[in-house]
Amino acid sequence: MNNDAKTVVWIAGSLLGFFGLIVALWSGIAQARGRNVKSIWTRYLAWFLIAPPIIIPLIWGRVPFIVLMGLLSLLCFREYAHAVGLWRDKALMWICYIGIVCIYGPIFGFEYGIFQAMPIYVIAFILTVPMHRDEYEHMIQKICLAVLGVVYFGWFFSHLAYLRNLSYGMLATFLLILLVESNDACAYLWGTVFGKHKLIPRLSPNKTVEGMFGSILSVVGLAFAFRFLIPFVSAAHLAVLALAVSVFGMCGDLTISFIKRDLKIKDMGSLIPGHGGLLDRFDSIIFTAPIFFHFLRYLYGE
C-alpha cells in the first residue's frame, strides 16, 4: 500500500467514526426537539457495508475501479429500467447494457476523445431499433427512456471512472465521493434539527432551506479541511468546486426524486438497508461527477 492509499483508508475510517459521534449527538438533539430519529442509525450503519466495496477497488488500482463503476452503472440502469417499465423490452435492455459497456470501454485506454464521443454512437444505435423491428407504436417513449437511462446512468456515471485515470485521480475521486456523501448527510442532519422552511415542497417535501445552506457551509468547510488531497488547486477554485458539488449534488438527488414522484414509488429498490436502492444512494454522485471531472481536467490537466 502506498502513501495515497494509506491516506484514503485513514480518512475513510476516521470520517466514519467522526460521523458516528455527530449522529449520536444530533439524534440526541433531534429527539429532544421531538423529531423522529429512528432511520438515521440504520442509514449510518449501512455505510460500513457500502464503504469497503468502494474503497478497496479505489486503492487497488485504476482497472478494478473502472470495472466496479461499470458494474454499478449497469445495476443503476437496471434499477431505473425496472422502475420505468423498460425492462419488459428485453432486446432493448440488452442493447442499452452493451451501450453502457461501450461507453466504459475507452476509459481503460485513456481515450478521452472517443470517451466523449461514444454516447452519440450508442444513441444512434438505439435510434435504429424501430427500423430493424419495423415498429413505431410506443417507440418514442421507449427510445426516450432508453436514451435517458444510457446517458444519465452510463455516461454521467462514467466520468467518475475517468476521474480515477488522472494522475491525481485516486485522491480526487476519494475527495469527490467524500464531499458528495457528506453533503447528503449534512443536508439531512441540518434539516432534521433546524429545518423549518420547505425548499421545494411538492418535489421533495423533506428538503429544507436550512438543510441546503447548512450543507453548503459544511461542504466548503470539509473541502478546505481536506485540501491536502488536491493541494495544487487554488483556494478560490476549491471554494467554487465545493459550492458546485453541494448544489449539483442536491440537483442529482432531486432528479431521482422527480423520477420517483412521477412513477409514484418511494424507493428505487431495496439493496441497501435504510437507504433503498442503489440509485437512492448514488443519485447525487451521478450528477456531480462530470462537473467535478471537467473542472479539474480543464484547469489542471491530466
Added chain:
Amino acid sequence: MENDWQFDRPPSALELVQNNFFSNFLRTVLHVFVRLSFRYYHRFQILNKERLAGVQAKIIAANHASHLDVLALFSAFPLRDINRVRTFAAKDYFFKNPFLRCMAFFFANVIPIDRQGWSAESLAYAGRSLAAGGILIIFPEGTRSVDGEIHAFRPGTGMLALRYRVPMIPVYIDGTFSCQKKGDCFPKPHKIRVVAGAPVDFSRLENTRQNWEAVSCELELRIKNLKEEIKHV
C-alpha cells in the same frame, strides 16, 4: 400537452422468480452440495421414501421450525426431480431484499404468496405448476415455530387441496429445530429425519370454507401422529 405515457409497473415478486435454463442448472448444482452436507453433516435420513416417489403432482404439507426444513424436503426427492419441486414462501419476508430473494429462488424455487390472503396470480401460477406435474411444498403453520412444537394449521392448505384435487402428503421433519432455530446463524450438526405419511385424498369433499379447515385439522393431526410414531425409533 396531456401526458399519456403509460409506465409499466416494476416486476412483481412472481415475475422476479421465473425459471430459465441457467436458474435450473444452478439449482441442481447447489442441491448437490446441499445433499452432501445433509448426508455427512446432518446424518440425513428419510423414512417411507416410497411415498414421496412417483411422477404425479402432489402437495407436501410439513411442519416448520427452521430454514433447513425446505432443504431437507428438497433432499428427500431424487436430484433429477429437483426443478419440479416448488415452495410457497411469504412475500413479506423473502422479498425484503435481493439477497434473500436470490437465496429463496435458487435454493427453494419459491412461489411468492401473501401471508394475509392468496392472490389470484399466485394461485394461477401454482395451478400451472401442478398441471405440469409439480410438487408443491407448503408449511401450513404459516411461520417458523419458535418452540419446536407443531402449531395450529391455517386453512389455506385445505383450500389448495380442495381446489386442485391432488394427493396431500403430510410430512414430519425431525431435528431441524435443534440444528438451526429461528435466529440461529449457523446450523449445528444434529441428526435430521424426514418422515413421509401416507398420501391423503380429499377429492370427495366439497370446496367450502368449513372443509378447508377440516382438511387442515386432519393434516395437523396426521403430522402430530407421525411425530409420536417416530419418537422412540
